[in-house]
Amino acid sequence: MIELNNITMRYSMAGTVITVLRDLNCSVAAQERVAIVGPSGSGKTTLLLLMTGLEQAQSGSVRINGNALESMDRDQRADLRRKEIGIVFQSFHLIPSLSARENVALPLDIGGTADSSARADEMLSRVGLSERRAHYPAQLSGGEQQRVAIARALVHRPGIIFADEPTGNLDEATGQSIMELLFDLKKESGATLLLVTHDPAVAMRCDRTLRLQEGRLHDTAAPSSEALNP
Numbered sequence: 267m268i269e270l271n272n273i274t275m276r277y278s279m280a281g282t283v284i285t286v287l288r289d290l291n292c293s294v295a296a297q298e299r300v301a302i303v304g305p306s307g308s309g310k311t312t313l314l315l316l317m318t319g320l321e322q323a324q325s326g327s328v329r330i331n332g333n334a335l336e337s338m339d340r341d342q343r344a345d346l347r348r349k350e351i352g353i354v355f356q357s358f359h360l361i362p363s364l365s366a367r368e369n370v371a372l373p374l375d376i377g378g379t380a381d382s383s384a385r386a387d388e389m390l391s392r393v394g395l396s397e398r399r400a401h402y403p404a405q406l407s408g409g410e411q412q413r414v415a416i417a418r419a420l421v422h423r424p425g426i427i428f429a430d431e432p433t434g435n436l437d438e439a440t441g442q443s444i445m446e447l448l449f450d451l452k453k454e455s456g457a458t459l460l461l462v463t464h465d466p467a468v469a470m471r472c473d474r475t476l477r478l479q480e481g482r483l484h485d486t487a488a489p490s491s492e493a494l495n496p
């Protein structure tokens with residue numbers, strides 16, 4: 267489903283080159299829940315950007331459902347994202363000038379789906395925000411904004427959900443309810459989930475943890491209680 271082969275990623279800035287990921291290999295199976303952990307600056311976000319085709323590595327291959335991202339052009343990668351991938355960011359990334367409903371409908375509108383508003387409403391109701399659908403992002407709390415962002419990431423029923431510290435900007439209680447929602451929606455949809463987190467309790471709920479350290483990936487199969495008793 268997701269396969270990385272010999273990925274090396276460097277950033278160069280002001281004459282210095284830093285190697286963020288070194289000859290990295292991993293694969294994630296369909297429907298798996300994988301936690302990505304590691305110190306700040308270890309390359310977790312970079313790894314997600316590579317897996318979603320938003321960044322390109324200097325060498326190596328990323329395959330999503332058998333499609334090698336490096337042999338596609340920008341439009342093809344955007345198309346693949348539109349069909350197969352949902353992304354939730356720490357800082358929500360909602361469009362301020364669009365209402366909650368318009369934000370959620372946007373990926374469907376771009377894809378030319380006719381009943382985008384109805385499907386956006388359905389998804390907003392699923393995340394408990396029917397009453398807020400006409401609100402703009404600035405009129406929503408942090409937790410509500412993240413719910414809208416989750417609705418937007420999942421409205422096209424992607425097979426893979428990426429989430430980069432989705433509760434990083436939220437208080438603990440709100441963060442917990444957002445995490446519950448994400449795990450529930452993952453279960454319902456049967457999607458694969460890749461989740462960057464600093465919280466060991468959240469990582470425990472996943473089937474596996476990938477730890478990034480000094481450019482390398484360490485795989486710890488950590489059967490969680492949920493994985494053992496799904």
Ligand SMILES: Nc1ncnc2c1ncn2[C@@H]1O[C@H](COP(=O)(O)OP(=O)(O)OP(=O)(O)O)[C@@H](O)[C@H]1O
Pocket residue numbers: 277278279284286304305306307308309310311312313
């Ligand atoms: N566009 C960029 N240009 C140059 N360097 C970058 C760029 N993006 C990231 N980096 C560097 O690459 C390294 C990895 O960054 P990344 O954002 O992937 O870390 P992270 O593990 O997600 O950290 P955090 O937990 O703080 O979010 C950092 O040293 C960062 O400074």
Ligand SMILES: [Mg+2]
Pocket residue numbers: 310311312430
């Ligand atoms: Mg990050």
